[in-house]
Amino acid sequence: MIKHSLQRLLGLIPTMLMLITVAFFLIRVAPGGPFDSEKLLPPEIEANLNAKYHLDEPLVQQYFRYLGQVVVLDFGPSFQYKDWTVNELIAQGFPVSATVGLAAMILAFVVGTLLGIAAALRQNSGIDYSLMGFAMLGISVPNFVIAPILILLLAVYAGWLPAGGWDWSVANMVLPVITLSLPAIAYIARLTRGSMIEVLHSNFIRTARAKGLPESVVIRRHALRPALLPVISFLGPATAAMISGSVVIERIFSIPGLGSYFVQGALNRDYTLVMGVVIFYGMLIIILNFIVDLVYAWLNPKIRYDEKR
Amino acid sequence: MTKSADKPVIDPFEAALEVHDIKGRSPWEDAWHRLLKNRAAVYSAFIMAFMLVLVVFGPMLISWESDFTDWDYTSSPPSIESGHWFGTDAVGRDIMVRTLEGGRISLLVGLVATIVSLVIGVSYGATAGYFGGATDRIMMRVVDIIYALPFMFFVILLMVVFGRNILLIFVAIGAVNWLDMARIVRGQTLSLKNTEFIEAARACGVGDWAIIRRHIIPNLLGVVIVYVTLTIPQVILIESFLSFLGLGIQEPMSSWGALVSDGAQDMESAPWTLVVPSIFLTVTLYCFNYIGDGLRDALDPKDRL
Amino acid sequence: MKPANMENTAAPLLEVKDLDVGFDTPEGKVHAVNCLNFSLKAGDALAIVGESGSGKTQTVMAIMGLLSENGEARGEARFKGQDLMKMSTAQLNTHRGKEIAMIFQDPMTSLNPYLRIDKQMIEVVMHHQGLNKSEARAHAVEMLRAVRIPDPERRIRQYPHEFSGGMRQRVMVAMGLLCEPDLLIADEPTTALDVTVQAQISHLMSALRENSNTAIILITHDLGVVAGLCDRVLVMYAGEAVECGSVEQIYYEPKHPYTQGLLASVPRLDQPEETGLNSIPGNPPNLLALPKGCKFRDRCPKAHDACKEKPPMQLDEQRHAWRCFLGGAA
Ligand SMILES: Nc1ncnc2c1ncn2[C@@H]1O[C@H](COP(=O)(O)OP(=O)(O)O)[C@@H](O)[C@H]1O
Ligand code: SF4
Ligand SMILES: [Mg+2]
Numbered sequence: 001m002i003k004h005s006l007q008r009l010l011g012l013i014p015t016m017l018m019l020i021t022v023a024f025f026l027i028r029v030a031p032g033g034p035f036d037s038e039k040l041l042p043p044e045i046e047a048n049l050n051a052k053y054h055l056d057e058p059l060v061q062q063y064f065r066y067l068g069q070v071v072v073l074d075f076g077p078s079f080q081y082k083d084w085t086v087n088e089l090i091a092q093g094f095p096v097s098a099t100v101g102l103a104a105m106i107l108a109f110v111v112g113t114l115l116g117i118a119a120a121l122r123q124n125s126g127i128d129y130s131l132m133g134f135a136m137l138g139i140s141v142p143n144f145v146i147a148p149i150l151i152l153l154l155a156v157y158a159g160w161l162p163a164g165g166w167d168w169s170v171a172n173m174v175l176p177v178i179t180l181s182l183p184a185i186a187y188i189a190r191l192t193r194g195s196m197i198e199v200l201h202s203n204f205i206r207t208a209r210a211k212g213l214p215e216s217v218v219i220r221r222h223a224l225r226p227a228l229l230p231v232i233s234f235l236g237p238a239t240a241a242m243i244s245g246s247v248v249i250e251r252i253f254s255i256p257g258l259g260s261y262f263v264q265g266a267l268n269r270d271y272t273l274v275m276g277v278v279i280f281y282g283m284l285i286i287i288l289n290f291i292v293d294l295v296y297a298w299l300n301p302k303i304r305y306d307e308k309r
Numbered sequence: 310m311t312k313s314a315d316k317p318v319i320d321p322f323e324a325a326l327e328v329h330d331i332k333g334r335s336p337w338e339d340a341w342h343r344l345l346k347n348r349a350a351v352y353s354a355f356i357m358a359f360m361l362v363l364v365v366f367g368p369m370l371i372s373w374e375s376d377f378t379d380w381d382y383t384s385s386p387p388s389i390e391s392g393h394w395f396g397t398d399a400v401g402r403d404i405m406v407r408t409l410e411g412g413r414i415s416l417l418v419g420l421v422a423t424i425v426s427l428v429i430g431v432s433y434g435a436t437a438g439y440f441g442g443a444t445d446r447i448m449m450r451v452v453d454i455i456y457a458l459p460f461m462f463f464v465i466l467l468m469v470v471f472g473r474n475i476l477l478i479f480v481a482i483g484a485v486n487w488l489d490m491a492r493i494v495r496g497q498t499l500s501l502k503n504t505e506f507i508e509a510a511r512a513c514g515v516g517d518w519a520i521i522r523r524h525i526i527p528n529l530l531g532v533v534i535v536y537v538t539l540t541i542p543q544v545i546l547i548e549s550f551l552s553f554l555g556l557g558i559q560e561p562m563s564s565w566g567a568l569v570s571d572g573a574q575d576m577e578s579a580p581w582t583l584v585v586p587s588i589f590l591t592v593t594l595y596c597f598n599y600i601g602d603g604l605r606d607a608l609d610p611k612d613r614l
Numbered sequence: 615m616k617p618a619n620m621e622n623t624a625a626p627l628l629e630v631k632d633l634d635v636g637f638d639t640p641e642g643k644v645h646a647v648n649c650l651n652f653s654l655k656a657g658d659a660l661a662i663v664g665e666s667g668s669g670k671t672q673t674v675m676a677i678m679g680l681l682s683e684n685g686e687a688r689g690e691a692r693f694k695g696q697d698l699m700k701m702s703t704a705q706l707n708t709h710r711g712k713e714i715a716m717i718f719q720d721p722m723t724s725l726n727p728y729l730r731i732d733k734q735m736i737e738v739v740m741h742h743q744g745l746n747k748s749e750a751r752a753h754a755v756e757m758l759r760a761v762r763i764p765d766p767e768r769r770i771r772q773y774p775h776e777f778s779g780g781m782r783q784r785v786m787v788a789m790g791l792l793c794e795p796d797l798l799i800a801d802e803p804t805t806a807l808d809v810t811v812q813a814q815i816s817h818l819m820s821a822l823r824e825n826s827n828t829a830i831i832l833i834t835h836d837l838g839v840v841a842g843l844c845d846r847v848l849v850m851y852a853g854e855a856v857e858c859g860s861v862e863q864i865y866y867e868p869k870h871p872y873t874q875g876l877l878a879s880v881p882r883l884d885q886p887e888e889t890g891l892n893s894i895p896g897n898p899p900n901l902l903a904l905p906k907g908c909k910f911r912d913r914c915p916k917a918h919d920a921c922k923e924k925p926p927m928q929l930d931e932q933r934h935a936w937r938c939f940l941g942g943a944a
Contacts, residue, residue: 014454018454018455026467026470027466123683136595136599136602137591137595140542140591140594140595141591142546142553142594144569147573148572148576149584149587152580156577203723203724204724207718207786209710210680210710211738212708212738212741213738214704217741222726226727226728240461243459244459244461247461247554248553248554252573262465263556266465274469278462278466281462282459282462285459300728301775302727302773302775
């Protein structure tokens with residue numbers, strides 16, 4: 001198990017390297033320099049700036065310089081927010097995004113699995129059909145459609161909740177968290193339903209029933225864990241999807257999270273910031289996927305066993 | 310067969326043939342029948358057909374131009390009298406014609422980007438699966454690596470880097486969305502590769518590429534159809550996402566995502582500017598997802614019962 | 615083994631009457647079991663034999679209330695006088711695992727791969743006999759020892775995949791015996807295993823017969839196992855009982871042409887060939903549309919015109935029954 005984990009950990013290195021390389025060269029082949037918006041700069045000042053940001057060096061040298069920095073988690077100064085480093089911006093925005101994201105993830109996991117199990121246990125009933133219809137809706141309606149509509153209904157018309165802004169209060173979190181979690185709830189519900197139905201058809205569930213155990217025990221003790229395994233492996237992609245979603249959510253609800261900085265940076269061509277956020281989030285996703293894999297293996301004795309040998 | 314009607318069947322081989330005769334429908338016919346039984350999918354297909362006609366021909370029938378600003382009716386609510394059935398936006402443009410024209414772009418992006426991802430995914434996956442061994446391992450490792458990257462951010466990055474033009478949107482979205490397709494096609498290819506008719510073709514000296522083209526790809530059709538149907542809504546979603554952020558389609562062109570974004574700005578004074586394009590977008594995504602689901606269930610009978 | 619001719623006059627432990635099992639499928643209704651009757655007294659051992667697909671498994675699944683959702687059973691299955699068919703799941707659960715235990719066909723997938731053996735065994739005893747955890751564990755270890763699993767204290771802490779197929783089937787047997795059931799149903803307990811392990815498991819079961827009064831229903835392909843273990847044999851074809859009698863009657867005076875065919879195809883020592891039961895030419899009828907007359911007619915070497923009608927069940931004085939126009943006391 002430990003050996004395997006270390007191996008997997010080493011396996012992350014090429015992924016990270018690829019992430020950094022693609023991000024770096026994409027940015028560098030971009031037409032127009034980062035100071036385009038300040039066209040009127042005198043040439044010597046521009047040269048100064050270029051020197052300060054090492055833009056005058058050969059590309060390969062810049063690449064390795066950047067790689068060296070990133071290895072020690074230093075993403076350099078921001079091009080647009082003059083007095084800020086990218087690290088400071090990340091430190092500013094990430095806790096906000098992470099709070100919303102984590103809350104949404106927990107909500108999605110709990111609600112999604114419960115709905116999925118409920119649908120599976122009443123397969124092909126009215127409850128099942130309506131739950132799955134709603135789940136399909138949750139998958140199909142983009143969150144940038146749901147968010148404004150919820151704001152309109154619950155904030156503007158009803159006045160129950162703030163329409164946006166951020167002061168770390170629960171009231172401010174409700175709408176963003178719900179909107180962000182809806183697609184994940186829907187997806188997890190479908191996933192859980194499918195896997196639960198499959199598990200309930202397996203031979204070992206038949207054995208458990210033949211033992212005369214009450215159905216509730218059969219489900220809790222025998223079916224739940226294997227039915228949730230696919231959901232566990234979905235948590236990696238779900239995180240990635242939520243991070244993407246947060247970009248929109250933070251914008252709609254005016255939340256000063258990392259997604260907001262990213263879009264702002266993208267619109268302003270703040271190269272170091274954009275690159276920093278992409279690499280930071282990329283690493284986060286890679287590491288989370290790694291952890292999810294470990295949890296999955298830990299929950300699955302067969303994998304644990306195969307690796308012991 | 311030359312079997313006479315009253316001769317008892319004792320030859321097991323013949324009996325097997327007879328069993329086969331009873332359920333002699335081709336797999337495609339079977340799938341078609343199963344699909345027709347799936348009401349959600351059938352309704353969705355009708356709605357989508359209607360939507361397509363509406364989007365393609367609708368703008369020609371509406372007397373308003375999409376960029377005509379009707380200063381007598383700015384932010385006017387839906388009404389029959391004004392002629393703006395779905396209302397107008399803040400500068401008096403007709404929401405209906407804008408939504409239908411935006412739909413053209415959204416659906417076009419859906420189609421073209423899906424084709425891009427299809428071409429990349431199928432050729433990549435079929436190649437990896439067909440050659441197997443080290444080639445396969447390396448190619449799939451690359452897919453794994455790309456899979457782990459936050460691809461939405463890469464699309465945004467691409468848009469930032471190359472500027473926002475519609476061609477690039479097609480390519481960028483297609484280029485990051487081929488991974489699923491590649492994985493599935495590879496899996497199918499691997500399992501098809503060793504079946505008898507491929508062996509036979511190879512024994513007859515048919516070349517590798519000819520086998521891929523003539524045998525493997527036609528057999529992949531089922532899965533590919535399913536995933537194309539499921540990729541279209543994904544792609545439409547990504548495009549509208551980008552447009553919503555202001556990173557996609559630019560004025561004067563418009564797409565559903567861009568319209569939703571505009572509508573969200575004015576939603577307090579003119580909620581219909583948000584609601585109308587939202588409904589079109591949502592209905593489209595909903596229908597495509599149902600059609601895709603229905604096709605998958607129909608073409609993959611192992612999930613039955 | 616009990617001598618077969620010793621009449622057991624007690625009231626039947628299990629009495630199956632007019633059992634029908636049907637499955638709804640997109641192609642129509644599959645008639646898996648048709649009007650099946652048999653009964654079993656305490657301590658009896660009944661073998662159910664027949665080609666694959668003849669409805670053996672679904673018969674016992676119906677009795678256990680374990681049919682899949684598209685299945686429906688009709689008829690009676692009286693266990694100690696109470697009709698299992700009419701029971702709710704909760705009522706069934708007071709018998710299943712406690713008085714009726716079942717061993718399934720596929721040992722590789724019948725144990726929960728996510729739970730250690732101890733947990734899967736202990737739960738049965740704790741649930742049905744109210745023992746506490748340590749008592750239950752001690753009992754489970756004893757059971758594993760009884761089925762000759764070496765080092766049971768250690769093995770019980772392991773997961774199913776750490777056991778070989780034969781060992782898993784032993785675990786299944788031990789698990790079935792935990793509550794000393796009155797009836798043990800074993801569905802092809804040895805089919806998936808290799809020959810030596812097969813012999814060991816059937817040994818285990820005959821030892822069990824000697825040491826307890828447990829009645830056994832053994833479903834099998836292997837007529838060799840039947841002789842050593844059972845006193846009566848029920849032969850099934852296309853969901854019907856075609857012949858039923860003592861082991862001696864079935865072996866030495868088979869009346870039904872199908873049974874005769876089965877016996878002829880049993881691999882013999884002088885021709886060690888794995889032909890099994892499939893060597894009667896032809897295929898069983900389509901269960902979606904059963905023929906009107908004798909269901910074996912298409913394959914029967916003795917078929918004649920009368921066989922277009924349904925043959926009656928004939929019965930002789932020695933409780934030997936068969937469903938055929940032929941073979942009566944002429
Ligand atoms: N869930 C089901 N749906 C439809 N047909 C089924 C189902 N389960 C079993 N059958 C059919 O019932 C028949 C009898 O099966 P079974 O009792 O398992 O045979 P066996 O004698 O080999 O144990 C088979 O033809 C099988 O195809
Ligand atoms: S009834 Fe006729 S067809 Fe059926 S087994 Fe007897 S002889 Fe054969
Ligand atoms: Mg069976």
